[in-house]
Amino acid sequence: MTNHQLSVQPSARRDALTFCVFGVVVFALNVFLYLAGFELPQAAWGLMYIASAALFLLGIAKLVEPPVSLLISPREIRYEHRRGNWHFEWDNLIRFDIPRTHRGTELEELPYIGFRLKDIEPILDTISPRLAVHLVSEQRHLLAAALRRELPDADDYTPYYDIPSSYKTASGKVYRGVQALFAVRSEQLRDLLGYDLYVPASALDRPLAEFCQWLREAQSHRHNVDQL
Template sequence: MTLKELAIQPSARRDALTFCVFGVLVFAVTMFLFLSGFELPQAAWAIMYIASASLFLLGIAKLVEPPVSLMISPAQIRYEHRRGSWQFDWDNLIRFDIPRTHRGNELEELPYIGFRLKDIEPVLDTISPRLAVYLVSEQRHLLVAALRRELPPGSDYTPFYDIPTSYKTSSGKVYRGVQALFAVRCEQLRELLGYDLYVPASALDRPLDEFCPWLQEVQSHRHQVDQR
């Protein structure tokens, strides 16, 4: 296996055209029945119109997703999103795995792959503001789940929802605005779940329990390439 640059295509884009075609077909059938004078309750017509629109819009939503979600090279991993991207070097990576939370006496896997970094600063320097804002909002439910399951009952969650005015890295560099907000969220999730960055399962091309071993293999071959 030679690692040059691997492109991961998100499963979220699968069947995009199928959804669009089915949406158009449902709309066409609905219009044909309506123009033919076919009698149906108003609720039935509404359901058919809503179904056709929902299928078509879902297909469009899948189509606007980037064709590639992760670019993996011997030097770095880059996450691609329609709102921007972030990236980090392999040498900055401590570990990666499926994050888990406690549910009673058992551990429950979350639908993400998490990356724990040595230094978040390179990510803060490269992430687009639009993506930073989106991830803070999109991962809010992840934070809520972690707070409820990882902190003792009755804990004060208020500090986790405060909006920071700045964030200072270990090197002393100060970030403000959306970069500070994103940095604090990464720090919170690292404290609760053990990872800084999270990529949803829908952005991967295979199930999480297959993707992690595959990425470990990629990492090991990447080291072999570096040693040549």
């Protein structure tokens, strides 16, 4: 086993500086037109200021994202986020793929890659509370989509959004607080979609299908990552 690792740079960071520059340019143009005495409707001035601020803030939001979203070593996969990280060893992985939901008689791919684990405890023991809370919030729409498509005849979805007081793993270990909340959400998504952990497509550096194929190659050659 080597000490080498592969890194994935998120597509969400692309063009960050471009957005910032365009925001500054639009703002400067707005100021120039105003000082030059150009007469524009008040709404037009407001829209230009809003556009410049939106472009600049979007660029800043991209810049604060970690430069690397996934670190893949012969031993483990690590997901990096500005609010923390989670990681698991390859030996704890059952499978990974693009999660799919039923839409009529067809299956529709969701913009994530999902990981199914043998044991969720190592994640619960190491995930930061800030990241756990963020992921639960971020994945509300994923849960909602899964419920609508996988349980369309259900009368009440309220239990899926209740805050648990505790969570007990198969080994008997009890978690509380945000760890219990994250564990329950992971269990719900596993039941509905088949996976415990989800990485959004925006955190990857290539299309989902291509990334899955690349990751399978990394898995098969993980003791010699220099081949990739």
